[in-house]
Amino acid sequence: xxxxxxxxxxxxxxxxxxxxxxxxxxxxxxxxxxxxxxxxxxxxxxxxxxxxxxxxxxxxxxxxxxxxxxxxxxxxxxxxxxxxxxxxxxxxxxxxxxxxxxxxxxxxxxxxxxxxxxxxxxxxxxxxxxxxxxxxxxxxxxxxxxxxxxxxxxxxxxxxxxxxxxxxxxxxxxxxxxxxxxxxxxxxxxxxxxxxxxxxxxxxxxxxxxxxxxxxxxxxxxxxxxxx
Numbered sequence: 001x002x003x004x005x006x007x008x009x010x011x012x013x014x015x016x017x018x019x020x021x022x023x024x025x026x027x028x029x030x031x032x033x034x035x036x037x038x039x040x041x042x043x044x045x046x047x048x049x050x051x052x053x054x055x056x057x058x059x060x061x062x063x064x065x066x067x068x069x070x071x072x073x074x075x076x077x078x079x080x081x082x083x084x085x086x087x088x089x090x091x092x093x094x095x096x097x098x099x100x101x102x103x104x105x106x107x108x109x110x111x112x113x114x115x116x117x118x119x120x121x122x123x124x125x126x127x128x129x130x131x132x133x134x135x136x137x138x139x140x141x142x143x144x145x146x147x148x149x150x151x152x153x154x155x156x157x158x159x160x161x162x163x164x165x166x167x168x169x170x171x172x173x174x175x176x177x178x179x180x181x182x183x184x185x186x187x188x189x190x191x192x193x194x195x196x197x198x199x200x201x202x203x204x205x206x207x208x209x210x211x212x213x214x215x216x217x218x219x220x221x222x223x224x225x226x227x228x
Contacts, residue, residue: 017095017112018216021070021224023063026104028228030055031062037228041065042079063106064099066226071097071110087169098164103206113213114194116165118157122205125152133174137189141181150207155179157209158186158198165211166193 031037031049038046045065052058068090072078075095082090090097097110103121130142130152138155145151158179163172178189179198186198199218200209210216 017110018115018212019071019110019224020117020210021067021108021110021226023067023106023226023228024104025056025059025063025101025106028059028062031058037062040228041069044079060101060106064101064108066228067099067106067108068097070226071095071108075110085167087167087171089164089167089169098161100161100164100208104204105206107208109210111212114165114167114196115213116161116163116211117208118160118164119206119208120153120157122147122150122153122202122207125149125156127152129174130155135175135178135189137178137180150202153207154200154209157207158200158211161209161211162188162193162196162198165196165213168193 028037032055038049041049041062045061049058049061049065052061069079072081072092077092077095081092083092084090095110096113096115097108098116099106099108100118101107102119105119107117107119109115109117125148127142127148130139134155141155142148142151159174159177162177162179163169166172172193177191177193180187180189186200188196188198194213196211196213197215198209198211199216200207201218202208
């Protein structure tokens with residue numbers, strides 16, 4: 001049975017139609033051990049879940065399917081309404097959404113305009129990736145940071161959220177656009193794609209970033225956490 005609660009902490013303030021969801025994969029069993037969990041998603045998602053070899057990957061895939069189903073249901077839609085872009089991004093009529101998973105969490109965001117999200121657990125960052133693919137302004141932000149891994153994953157999640165917002169995903173090169181640090185905020189600099197607005201936050205050693213076509217704000221009061 002799915003339940004939902006609102007908790008204090010990190011959250012996304014709803015502006016127009018904007019909602020953020022979260023699942024902690026440590027709060028439920030491996031779907032292979034408790035197959036009742038597979039009934040929470042449709043058949044195509046079940047097959048996808050079971051293709052993964054590692055329990056954590058099965059749980060993340062299940063969590064993604066649960067959030068997608070919830071977003072669709074809340075907008076009067078079902079999984080049969082889903083279509084896929086040429087880059088494999090799931091899309092539906094009348095609602096824009098995106099899902100990401102990393103570390104202990106799966107997150108999803110729903111909106112009334114183009115949106116993308118990404119989550120990573122802060123850890124040992126592959127700084128060589130930044131040296132090779134990031135803009136000089138982005139590199140300087142990392143080099144000057146006390147926690148270089150945190151700075152890297154902040155930029156990485158911002159960049160990946162933007163790549164997902166455009167619908168291009170990893171087909172959009174990391175060095176084809178620039179995320180410009182400006183104080184505590186971030187702006188989109190040089191880009192061959194559409195403009196966007198960025199927000200980023202951290203909870204439980206995880207960094208989450210969202211890119212949206214229209215302005216939005218984060219708020220610490222309305223986080224929708226899905227419990228299984």
